[in-house]
Amino acid sequence: MRAFLDALPGLSADVSDSERIDQLALLERVQAACVAAQARVMVDFDASQRHDQAEAGVPRRRQGGGVADQIGLACKISPQAAAMRLGRARVLVAEMPCTMRALARGDISERVADAAVRQTSHLEPADRRAVDALAAPRLPDMSLREADAAVRRLAYQRDPEGSVARIAAAARDRAVWSRPAPDCMSRLSAILPAAQGVAAYASLDQQARHLRAQGDGRTLSQLRADVLVERLTGQASAEAVPVEVGITMTVEALLDDSDEPAYVDGHGPVPAALARTIAAGRQQAETSRDPVGERSRAWVRRIFTDPIDGSVIAVDPRRRELDGPLRRHLDTRDRVCRVPFCDSPIRHRDHVEPYSEGGLSTIANGQGVCERFNYTKQLPGWRTIVLHPGHEHPRHEHSTTDAAQRRPRARGPAHRVEIITPTGHRYQSHAPPALGPGAVPARIGEVSELEHQLVLRLIDAA
Structure with a gap:
């Protein structure tokens, strides 16, 4: 395998464009086959580790612990992502052999196999194998969207009651999360039952259009975003966020003598100028909406770093909410x-x-x-x-x-x-x-x- 890996960088040298297309198609199949091979290795490793743990006297309920963590370190992914891969591997090997064979041959992609596993997750093993046998021969000629819909339809037909239960289970998994976005923005996402999601957006849209009709100069998209923040936080304006914000910056950047980017906890790097603005307690509002430059209610925990080696040298204890x-x-x-x-x-x-x-x-x-x-x-x-x-x-x-x-x-x-x-x-x-x-x-x-x-x-x- 190492020899094959070493040979890959030189594949496209001295070949025609037609051959390059053939290489791309073959590499796509190789990629899928590698995913299938990884799945088998994961399942075998899981079984071996469980056996060793049983021999070592680990209680049955704790057997399998640490397996996904080791897989994550080997594959350079998080333990949670590794656990998901291992779960998918178990399903493909034990309950969806037809889809597994198609993946091993490179006839379908990893994403199509994922869709097949996901859309049959509520089925009993016997029903899952039946859907697998029907769906797998059709998958190689389908797009990802088509494959997802086809497997979902077969699963609905196989177990209508289970499909209804799956919808109820999805509602129980409703959640909200936040992720950093480019350009010092943040992406706030929610997964909700359809009716609730539609109602929430309609309410934001209605209020945004009302403000727009009253002469507010913000765009509808800006208004929806600001109304969302105001409703969730209970504050009068979207900019006056009354929470603690941790900012790590060099002393030079604080003194306006450096453009070294700072680090905002929970977000990531931000320009030095923006960090100075936040650290000073000033709002980021547009001048048209904040003509007097009033100060926000944000608490800022400022952390300073050594300008020589970049290590943390002091933490400003302006607000101590943690225990020590x-x-x-x-x-x-x-x-x-x-x-x-x-x-x-x-x-x-x-x-x-x-x-x-x-x-x-x-x-x-x-x-x-x-x-x-x-x-x-x-x-x-x-x-x-x-x-x-x-x-x-x-x-x-x-x-x-x-x-x-x-x-x-x-x-x-x-x-x-x-x-x-x-x-x-x-x-x-x-x-x-x-x-x-x-x-x-x-x-x-x-x-x-x-x-x-x-x-x-x-x-x-x-």
Whole structure:
């Protein structure tokens, strides 16, 4: 397989365009076949791990724990995404053999196979196999949309009552979530029962059109968005958001002496100018709607970084809603779960080296992880080790009060942890740059006296 992988970069050299099209079609089939092969490997690995766990005395209800986590690390995807892949693999191997064969031959794509699995999820295994046998021969000639509709129709016909129950189950899974969007925007999404979704949008649209008719200069799209924010938060205007916003920025950027992008918690990088505006408490409203430049009610937790090495040097405790500086420091340093490729929100702040085994309750021995991994790493065969303690807070590094001896300096690499899985594979987890992925220190060298004094004041205030 490695030889095949090494040969791929040179495929299109010295061939005609007709041959390139043939190569594209063949590579698409190879991609699908690889997905099928991965599915079989996942199912075999799952069975083997469950057997080993049973032999080790793991209770039956906990057998299978950590399997998706290991798959995620190997495939460079989150544990949740790996669990979904493993679930799909089990279905294809055990309950949809015809679709699995079509995927292994490269006759259908991964997305078509996904649709077939998804649209039969409410069926009993026997009914699922029956639909699989009917649908699989038709899938190679269908688009994704056609395949999705065809399998759904067959599933409805096979089990009408189950289809109604599936709709009810979907309603129970209603949810709202938020994701960062380009250009310092945020995408707020909801999945709702059809009637509720239609009613919610109609209400927003009606109010937007009413305001527009009264002479409001905003577009209908802008009005719908602003009305949504105002209704959800209960505030008078969309810009006056009364919540805490965490901003990480360099001292230079704060002083308007650098364009180094800042980092907004829960969103990502933003331009330095926008960060200064938010940190100062000013609204982002258009001048036509905010002629006096009134200040918003947003609470801003400002976090400053060392201009030499980019590490967090102080946290402004303007509003302490969390239970202690250690937890806040870990949240600020790690941002999301420290497991590679996970990106889940931090739910547990835990010892890397267990407290029960002598691990200390320090920043160096702490990390922020998701709930899933905190339980997974307690399973047999899992270990986590601190490879590098990272940067200690300058306050703890220097006992002297001499300002000259307290000058910030470069202190080596970031906090680093190694994860060891039951198969013996090792994965390293690095604390992310304080200003977000891809950030580098603004400059290398001595800080100015003004910056130095500001840093010391912030450290003393924290």
